[in-house]
Amino acid sequence: MTFRWLCGVLRVRGKTDLLLVFLFAAGFAALPVFALLPSLWGFAAASAVTYAVDxxxxxxAPAFVRRLAALQLTRTMRFAVRTVMLLALAERMGAPEAVLVAALAVFxxxxxxxxxYTAVHHAIRRRRTLSVVVRNLDMSGAGIQQSPPALLYRRFLRKLLHLDVPAHAGLLAALAAGAWQSAGIGFALTAGLAVAAVAALLGQLRRARRMPPDAEVIAELNRQLAGYRPEVALYFSFASVSRDFMYQVNMWIETLEQLDRRPLIILRERASFRYLGRTSIPVVCVPKADDVAQLELPELRVVLYPGNAGKNVHMLRVAEAKHVFIGHGDSDKLASSNRVSKVYDEIWVAGRAGRDRYQRVRHAISDSAIVEVGRPQLSSIRLHADHVPGPVPTVLYAPTWEGWSDDDCHTSLIPMGVPLVEKLLAENVRVLYKPHPLTGKRSRVAAEADRAVRELLRADNERRDARDAQEAEAAIAAARPRLAEIQARLGELSGRLTGDDAQQVRDARIPVRDGEAEWHELRAEWHRLFWQSRGPVRHQVILKQLPTLYECFDQADVLVSDVSSVVADFVASLKPYVLTNANDLPDEDFRAAYTTxxxxxxxxxxxTRLPEILDSVRAPGRDPMAPERRVLKEYVLGPDRPTSMERFNTAVNVLAEKATAEQAERLGEGEVQRVVVGA
Incomplete structure (x- = not known):
């Protein structure tokens, strides 16, 4: 418990990171001690430790570094402390006054x-911050200047502060030798390199002043959009861009790419690009509402919204288009039947369950506004009949997060997550733990439970691998280079560009589709290699975009989850699943309240029911809930024929034609009014 508490307080992940923190603290604590003794070699060793460990x-452990910064122990402050201690050491060892003065002047x-340098860098960044960020449109005609060299521009503070190393090393060498030439050389190098760096960056500032104004960039974007003529837009905004919330967009990308009509993705937060998946669809990020109004989209007929957000109103103003809430998964949470949905022309749900859910707000949402379109994303999920079990049952534990308020809190992590995992481990199963990306965002208790679950799985892996630990680690280590190589290539194929926002817009081009087959092959190889290297019995904590949630579905024999869209999606597999009833409602009441x-x-x-449940799903033919799941699948996700993709595409086409007809009608009425006024 003390170990977990320390890791939580210091924002580190494990023993190695905790050891590094202790070394870091010991190194800085030793600096004044060795400076005052004085001990040259002790100081040199402590200084080297602080440089390296920092x-x-x-x-x-970037979270620990951010915690230091919050306590005003920034990187600059740490460098300043090291410098002051060095000057104190030099004075205690009797360095000449001229050397001390020179050292003080140089530092x-x-x-x-x-x-x-920082001021100039900020000036360049301000000039290079554009009103839009673009992908998959040719923006070469916008006249955007080349980004400064990475050596000068990226992680500049880290590089610039380390220019004190020659001066530090020179002065330490001079103190050791009793001759001061090395100090002079070190001082000259530090001062000369610092001045040269500032001069070089000032040259880049002159180039940044030639950046085109925002109006010209938006004009070029509108010219490109006029050539592309988008008809359908996916519009997304979310306030919490510090976490991967782009899964709400990424889950719809392949569906959009298969539409009959030309799609466009509109984002509102710059950080969203960090998590955007591979797509050939043009993507436009427009942070400011005023700039959204500048987009010219005359042929836009349907706007799709995967989330309810305040910034949606900036797009809802477009009267020529029909606005549709598609969500990011059907669930029994209140968010899936929100009164706010009344602002949309239509609400698209997967199946009859989604329609019935909106009966909770029957006076706000018209039944005619609800369209059942299925879930096109689920077509690749492996069915229960095609699943091959491993040597031990695999349980996917995928709890939801704590919600924005206690009223919307459905997570099992807080009340029962730790004992649940402890009892799973006692049942000799393999656990895949995939928490929601926002777990711990609002609740410290949820964050602590999340860390405790991860520690339980790590410790049990060590126990299981006691005999074959070296072999297991060797398999993971052998796969790591190829996994990294595949991910790097996937990054290239995804269309992600390097550099700042302005550089990404400058380099944006219309994508070629040649890499699509390679993309799918590499993704399949990555997942195959990942699971093979981890073995069939090791627990896994899944936190990143890969492996995907649906790949985890395919690995699992059974799901344990909370009331969330994860459960509704898992129903597509027809595999057994477990819902947590943390409030211990009577079974009849719980089933009446939650469709899934x-x-x-x-x-x-x-x-207490866990052993009984696992026994029911382990033995072939015993699974008593299998008939209920088959009925529920069609109720929640709709029929298998026509396919979800066909139904979704038809819904887009029908609504687009309706929007076109209404616009033509408005234009006709306007023409009649003009004729009447003219007469």
Whole structure:
């Protein structure tokens, strides 16, 4: 418990990171001690430790570094402390006054250049911040200037502060030798390099001043959109861009690419591009509402909204288009039958269950506004009949997050997550743990439970691998280079561009479709290699985009989850699943309240039913909820024929034609009015 508490407080992930934090703290604590003793070699060793560990922590434990910054122990402050301690050491060891004055002057110049460089860098960034970010449209005609060289522009503070190393090393060498030439060389290198860096960046500032104004960039974007003539737009905004919320968009990309009509993706937060998946669809990010109004989309007929957000109103103003809430999965949460949905022309749900859900707000939502379109994303999910079990049952535990308020809190992590996983481990099953991306965002208790579950799985892996630990680690290590190579190539094929926003817009081009087959082959190879290297019995904590949720579905024999869209999607597999009943409602009441509970095994808060449930799904032919799941699948997700993709495409076409007809009618009425007024 103390270990987990320490990791939570310090924002580190494990023993190695915790050891690095202790080394970091010990190194800085030792600096004043060795400076005052004085001990040259002790100081040199402590200084080297602080330099090295500081860099490693930036890579391994960025959350700890951010915690230091919140306590005003920024990187710049840490460098300043090291410099002050060095000057104290030099004074205690009797360095000549001239050397001390020169050292103070050089370090002052160095920090002055750091301040000036930072100011110039910020000026360049402001000039290179465009009103739009674009992908998959040819923006070469916008006249955007080339980004400054990465050496000068990226991670500049880290590089610039480290220019003090020659001065530090030179002064330490001079103190050791008792001759001061090395100090002079080090001082000259530090001051000269700092001044040269500022001069080089000032040259880049001159180029940044030639950046085109926002009006010209938007004009070029509108010219490109006029050539593409988008008819359908997926519009997405979400306030929490610090987490991967783009799954709400990514799940719809392949569906959009198969439409008969030309699609466009409109995003509102710049950070969204970080998580956007591969697509050949033009993507436009427009952070400001005023700039959204500048987009010229005369042929746009249907706008699709995967989420309810305040910024949706900036697009809802487009009267020529029909506006549709498609959501990001059907669930029994209140968000899936929200009164806010009344602002849309239509609400598209997967099946009859979604339509019935909106009866909760029957006075707000008209039944005629609801269209059943299925879930096109689920076509690739492997059915229960095609699943090959492993040597031990695989349980996918995918709890939802704690919600924006206690009224919307459905997560099982807080009341029962830790005992649930402990009892799963006692049942000798393999656990795949995939928490919601926002887990712990609002609740510290949820974050602590999440860390505790991860630690339980890590410890049980160590116990299971006690005999074959070296072999298991060797398999993972052997697969790691190829996995990294595949991910790098997937990044290239995804259309993700390097550089700042302006550079990405400058480099944006219309994509070629040649890499589509390679993309799917590499994704399949990545998943195959990942699961093979992990083996059939090791627990896995799944936090990144790969492996995907649906790949985890294919690996699992049974799902344990909360009231969420994950359950509705899992129903497509016809595999057994368990819903957590953390409030211990009577079974009849729970099934009446939540549609997806109709085909579920219900798990009480104390998890006393868990062994019985696992026995039911382990033995062939015993699974008593199988008939209920078959009925529920069609109720929740709609019929198998016509396919979801066909129904979704038809719904888009019908609504687009309706919007076109209404616009023609309005134009006709306007022409009649003009004739009457003219007469």
């Amino acid at each position: 860099e490693v922590l930036h890579t391994r 002052s110049v160095h920090f002055g250049m750091v301040i000036m 509970a109709g085909g579920a095994y219900l798990l009480d808060r104390a998890c």
